[in-house]
Amino acid sequence: MILLQSHSRFLLQTLLNRVQNLEKAIELDFQWVEFDDVRYHILVSTKNPNVLLLSVSLPIPPPEAVFTGGLPSGAIEAIKAAYGVVVQILDPPRDGFNLTLKLNLSKLPPDEEHRHALLVKIASVREVVLGAPLRVVLKQLGSRIVAPGVGRLIALVHRPKESFFIVPQVEKVTVVFPMRFNDSIDTALATSFLQEFVQARRAAGLNNAPPCLWSSTPPLEIKDVPPEALSANAGFVSFVILPRHVEGKKLDRTVWNLSTFHAYVSYHVKCSEGFMHTRMRRRVESLIEALDRAKPGVEEGKKSPNSRSFKRLSFKDTRSNSNS
Structure with a gap:
């Protein structure tokens, strides 16, 4: 069985491409939806190519689930602990979204391995936000x-x-x-x-x-x-x-x-x-192939391309052929 990846593959690829082309003033405006109705929006302007705005819209919560300020409990603390100074939470978020993060790509770690690990964590923002209250409970369980x-x-x-x-x-x-x-x-x-x-x-x-x-x-x-x-x-x-x-x-x-x-x-x-x-x-x-193979070679009104044609000869034709 296949386990789902914690990070958004499209989001990670977009972040990697942006980091590799920071010197280019490229404008980005992408929106997409992934499983369980989690919607993303990426925005980069040519005026400030080092800044990337990432907005996330979460599933509509049922009445029994508690959201505080449009986010699950503990989500703000989980974001700050996971991303540090690289990410700033914008308040209020962009219209139609529960969360908007301002990423300063110039503050990414210089070490390639650490930088890639942090980008993977940013691409896993769904896990960080929606899993925040569950993480708190399980950490308390692990710590007794x-x-x-x-x-x-x-x-x-x-x-x-x-x-x-x-x-x-x-x-x-x-x-x-x-x-x-x-x-x-x-x-x-x-x-x-x-x-x-x-x-x-x-x-x-x-x-x-x-x-x-x-x-x-x-x-x-x-x-x-x-x-x-x-x-x-x-x-x-x-x-x-x-x-x-x-x-x-x-x-x-x-x-x-x-x-x-x-x-x-x-x-x-x-x-x-x-x-x-x-x-x-x-x-x-x-x-269907078995039925096609079972069909007769000559059908009524049709001739098979490999079938032979025979001509009925009369008695006169037979005598002429024997004399010749």
């Missing part, structure tokens, strides 16, 4: 910090008007995903995929992976959630995150994988659907 509100349900947005839920405790964090799909075929494939996903967790080589459960009904951890937030037609997936899953560099990977779990499932559902369509088309083509 008993934070206020332990056991209190927290709703985090991950798709437009949809959220997933985390229940922080001292020794573990339970993460619950209501899985929703608009298409009936996607729902059937996702349900089968998730059940197999849970079964695969029991393999011997995955003993250290987080425990995973699937159920068709809401688990007890989210029994107090409003009913409208639990409309899941593909069931509910629960992960139990333990301190060993967030040690050191595992923290970033765990935050990203949990933040994009629904997109991960959707990606593999679409791949499975496309694979089945390809197999069906190939099967139909092979059947």
Whole structure:
């Protein structure tokens, strides 16, 4: 199975191209949308080629998810900690966006390796912003910090008007995903995929992976959630995150994988659907070829290009041929 990359490939490529051509006064104005309805906008003017404005629009949060100033809790602190003096947060952001960052490309590290690592981190702004509240909870789990509100349900947005839920405790964090799909075929494939996903967790080589459960009904951890937030037609997936899953560099990977779990499932559902369509088309083509081979050489009203033509001879023609 394929894991989604934490950085936006188009954003990273644009940043790399801009850094390599800082001496050129090139105007840029790009907008694009990536999975889960995250919209980006890059703006560079010829008057100040060292400055790049990056605006990000996040998915519309549902009522149960808490946003402060248009951003998840802890997002501002996470941005400052990740980017330092290279990035400045503009307040207010550009119209239609939740966040606008002013990048001073002249302040990038001179070392090529460090510069590239920072650009990758900037291209991972979706992870930094949307994963900020989850990162805080998991860091407290790794540090064994008993934070206020332990056991209190927290709703985090991950798709437009949809959220997933985390229940922080001292020794573990339970993460619950209501899985929703608009298409009936996607729902059937996702349900089968998730059940197999849970079964695969029991393999011997995955003993250290987080425990995973699937159920068709809401688990007890989210029994107090409003009913409208639990409309899941593909069931509910629960992960139990333990301190060993967030040690050191595992923290970033765990935050990203949990933040994009629904997109991960959707990606593999679409791949499975496309694979089945390809197999069906190939099967139909092979059947058509078999039918073509089974056709007779001469059809009514038509002649095969390889067929021979015969002329019926009369008795007179036969005698003339024998005399000759």
